[in-house]
Amino acid sequence: MTAALTFEFATEAEIDADIEALTQGAARWAAKSLHERAELMKRTHAAIAAAADEWTEAAVVAKGTPRGSLEGEEWMSGPYASLSGFAAAAETLEQMATGKSPAAGLKAGKAAGGRTKFRMLPSNLFEYNLFHGFSADLWLTPGVAPELAVEKAGLGQKRLGENGGVGLVLGAGNISAIGPLDVLYELLAFNRVSVLKLNPTFGGLTAAYEKAFAPLIEAGVLRIVNGAAEVGQYLTSHPGICHVHITGSGLTHDMIVFGSTTDKSERKLDKPISSELGGVSPIIVVPGNWSKADLRFQAEHVVTQRLHNGGHNCIAGQALVLSKDWAQKDEFIKVIGEVLASLAPRDPWYPGTDKKIALADASYPEAAKINGRTLIKVDGSTSQDLLTTEYFGPVLGYTELPGMGEEFFANAVDFANERLDGTLGASIIVKPSDRKKMGGRFEGILAELRYGTIGVNVWSAIGFLVPSLSWGAYPGNPLEAVGSGIGIVHNAHLLEDVERSVLWGPFRPAHRALTHGEFALSPKPAWFVTAKTGDQVSKRLTQFAAKPGWGKLPGIFAHAFKG
Incomplete structure (x- = not known):
């Protein structure tokens, strides 16, 4: 186990002040145009890029991640994932600002059982090269026609002027992009601003988060608080909080909702809750x-x-x-x-x-x-x-x-x-x-x-x-x-149903047989725990996500093939 570190927890007075500030911020968000919202996403993207090194180092220290290749886990599951999420959000908002559906232009197809699917990866030439051999689709529930799905897409961003109130995001304590991306979805899908309560394991990331998400904090749509169970209890019962989203365990969820893991006959939580809770x-x-x-x-x-x-x-x-x-x-x-x-x-x-x-x-x-x-x-x-x-x-x-x-x-x-x-x-x-x-x-x-x-x-x-x-x-x-759990997050094109x-993905990287063995034509994925250069590849992928450009691809590939 890594040594336990102690961080200052938020007081009730500080929480009250944060919720009051967010209440005002929710009203300001409701008044913003799509263009203004897109610009806020872009400023946040730039701030994440500027904080990426500090963020990754704080995560490495918090977990005691072994130095070397495994540091790539923190690059990829922290700033890289967040940069990708906020870039996609800005693109969606910009597209909607021109009067188009955020799903316009997606390639639709048919999946089994009368389902519509939309191709999400690769979505451009950069992704085709970076993730060569990989593809991904979003499946809708059976019976939804693609034309209707495109028409309906937009969720909360079709409802300009809506004030979704103040929500609580109970952040995960294992992957550092989870909490920020949950906050982003709350804002886009429901026009809901958020208190992000950090899991105590991530107390050491507070400064990096505040730097990375300074534009959201300044805009009054985010506050970050640190605390143990008592802070979470105060927040979930606070009258200024209208919704809770949790990433964690089913046991924690049941204690919040019912006050028990066995007796679920009576709800204790007086507000709706969504969740992502894992499993086997x-x-x-x-x-x-x-x-x-x-x-x-x-x-x-x-x-x-x-x-x-x-x-x-x-x-x-x-x-x-x-x-x-x-x-x-x-x-x-x-x-x-x-x-x-x-x-x-x-x-x-x-x-x-x-x-x-x-x-x-x-x-x-x-x-x-x-x-x-x-x-x-x-x-x-x-x-x-x-x-x-x-x-x-x-x-x-x-x-x-x-x-x-x-x-x-x-x-x-x-x-x-x-x-x-x-x-x-x-x-x-x-x-x-x-x-x-x-x-x-x-x-x-x-x-x-x-x-x-x-x-x-x-x-x-x-x-x-x-x-x-x-x-x-x-x-x-x-x-x-x-x-x-109940509900979803991410979903950058804001599709319903x-x-x-x-x-x-490929069964395994393509190889060519040579006289003295095999030569890899495509590299081992950087997220493999056996990859030798996961840190170098993931850091460069993060730098690419911060500012995409063809000139950055050779460096990514050069390190990837050494893995």
Whole structure:
């Protein structure tokens, strides 16, 4: 664990003053034109760029992130994601200011089950080059025609003059862009200004946040407060707060809403709440004939989904779903163990992780321990706790289901839907030839997978970095059984009737066989925990997001190919 640091918490008097200032700021926001709002987004984008180094360093210190390549996690999931989000917001507002729908120009298509989908990545030549081989679509709920979706797009920005009041954003304590991007969506979708209460783990980021978001603070649409549970309780019950948004755990959500994690017969919270709450994310591996290079790359892919950010991610892959009929399943688990063994130990930094790991140890005393990580086989003879307990740490489990090809995929989707807790994100690994054999049935089965973000040959968490995609649980959770949450964020084109986001990636980077081995034609993704130059690539991606230009691409690619 990293050493606990103490930061000054906001007083009740300071909170009262902040809410009064925001109340006035909400009225000023309501009076702003779309052009003025776009300019505020641009000024904030510039301020984030100026604070990026300070922000990243503060996050590294807060988490005790190992120096070197893993610092790239803080660049990419902090200032990079925020720069992308605010740039997309400015573009949306500018487009609307000209009288166009923010969804005008999007490429529409048909998805399984009578759904409309819009292509969100790549959206320009820069993205085509930077994310070559990757694509992403936003899926709407069944039956919504693309023309109607374009016409309806705009959410709160179609309602100029609306005063959405003052909301509370209870910020996450693991990924530093979450809170700021939640604030942004509150402002755009609902015309609601925000108190952003930091999780105590991010108290050390206060100065960097205040610098990065100074334009929003000066405009009266944001205040940032630090505090523990008592500060959160005062804020949630404050009469000046009209809405709460939380990123955290289902237990915290239930305590706020009902005052209990078991008795949900009576609401204690007197205002609406939206949420993003995590869960047990599956990694479904469709069996195929894999080379040794395939096995190694996908083992690194699986380990990344579990160990990124030390394992402290609400979207971390925790339940690996394999075919018991796959001839290579044992070899794949062996290679995963080798990858785990090759990585230097990393102390968990998120508060309470030691208790979660102890729970896993108690449920699975025979689990393999590899460099401080836990690898668990779950079958009919073991505890099933891994399927319903989000360990939020370096704990990876695997289970086996019958079938090959289409049969296995359908079984795995049913298993994920019915046996795993939560619906935030799911990932699928499938060789292109095996997907091709299923034809249209592949997308049909995929459409049955009830998760808010799905990644095919790419970790679903990457959807968080694409501002035009949605981020949140699969729709339909009631307050009493909130699961992975209620509502979405991001959604930069401000579309209604959003169901999910689906990302597609290459099975593994393209390689060319040479006499003495293989030569990579495309690099290992910078977010892999095994990438050697993740810090350099992510820093340069952030600098590109601050001021895009073709001249910056060679430096990004040069470091990427060294990874």
